[in-house]
Amino acid sequence: MHMDWQDLIAGLQEPLKQMRAGSSDVMRHFSGMAQSALKTGALDTKTKELVALAIGVAIRCDDCIAFHAKAAFQNGATREEVLETLGMAVYMGAGPSVMYASHAIEAYDQFAGGSQEHKG
Template sequence: MSYQELTHHISKNLKHMHKESPDLMQSFHSLSQNALKAGVLDPKTKEFIALAIGVANRCDGCIGFHTKALVKLGTSFEELTEVLGVAVLMGGGPSLMFAANAVEAFHEFTALQQPTE
């Protein structure tokens, strides 16, 4: 499954959770919005932190959503690989495997940002 398909699939399933647990989902949405908004740290830096934690915790859904956000924020591949290096440092060999997945997600979401001819 591609990261575009994965994030779409997760989003679809989260709609079911929102229907059954609206208070929980609204609380999580509010937490996410507040945690990622500009403050002393800019949103891009916060997304880098979230991606690194997602890689270290081996969460493909986290990789998909945070990489997608980083592409929208104009992240370069060089920036991404530096962040992934820190994630691998903190998570060891298994995180290296998920860092490779984040590279795949980056290329996929970057391609979606390219204008079509």
């Protein structure tokens, strides 16, 4: 295992709590924007989480990868859907996205409760 993605999220809880306390107005609006963006419309929440995961890979944000890999799993994304999404992220982000795509599938596998054998 390269990184423990659940520990990464756990380690962010206190700093995020501090952000909510110190920038409550900004964070309240950010939370509202996230809730609005994730609301099912023409795209369901699972699809939106897959898009967010691809963007996290393309912009090379491990924290984004952790949160959106977990949310993709929780919203019913299969490993095959994640891998296809990561293929698009690689296509759009070239070589650096290949490296971060490996982070994203590892994160998804951990949140799905296992390893490469988990086929969703």
